[in-house]
Amino acid sequence: MTAMQTITPLLWFEGLAEEAARFYVSIFDGSKVDNVSRFGEAGPGEPGSAMMVEFQLEGQDFLALNSGANGEANGKTGGASATPRGAIALFVTCETQAEVDRLWERLGDGGEIIQCGWLRDKYGFAWNIVPQGLGELLGGSDREKAARAMRAMLAMKKLDIDELRRAYDGA
Secondary structure (H helix, E strand, C coil): CCCCCCCCCEEEECCCHHHHHHHHHHHCCCCEEEEEEECCCCCCCCCCCEEEEEEEECCEEEEEEECCHHHCHHHCCCCCCCCCCCCCCEEEEECCHHHHHHHHHHHHCCCEECCCCEEECCCCCEEEEEECCHHHHHCCCCHHHHHHHHHHHHCCCCCCHHHHHHHHHCC
């Protein structure tokens, strides 16, 4: 018996929830849009436009919500802003460098490249795209090796696991 997921990330948008969900689903394997709830005549959005999009990225449930006017729920004060602030990010561990490269290119297209594996996508959400094994390099018991890997990572934008391993090994 599978336990029900009780915490689901909800991403706020200003009219782009369905577009964004379909964009994310096109990038990650094993992903799908489950349901799109649409505004009716009662509003507050344009009748027929997406209100809430339920989708999965590699088995993780997400919700995408189109906010009301000016990023406020139902156009009333006190609503949450639809502008991502960076206080929460999406962390993706990749099995191969090819996967890092592919996700970096797709998610970074139209967005902002930061550094150390961080980027902000075209919708404003922060992503950290990291190769599997990064934690072992940065947190290894040999502090000198770990420091070399950290210095190498700090100099990178997109992370390169082979280059990080070479730095760790002192090569």
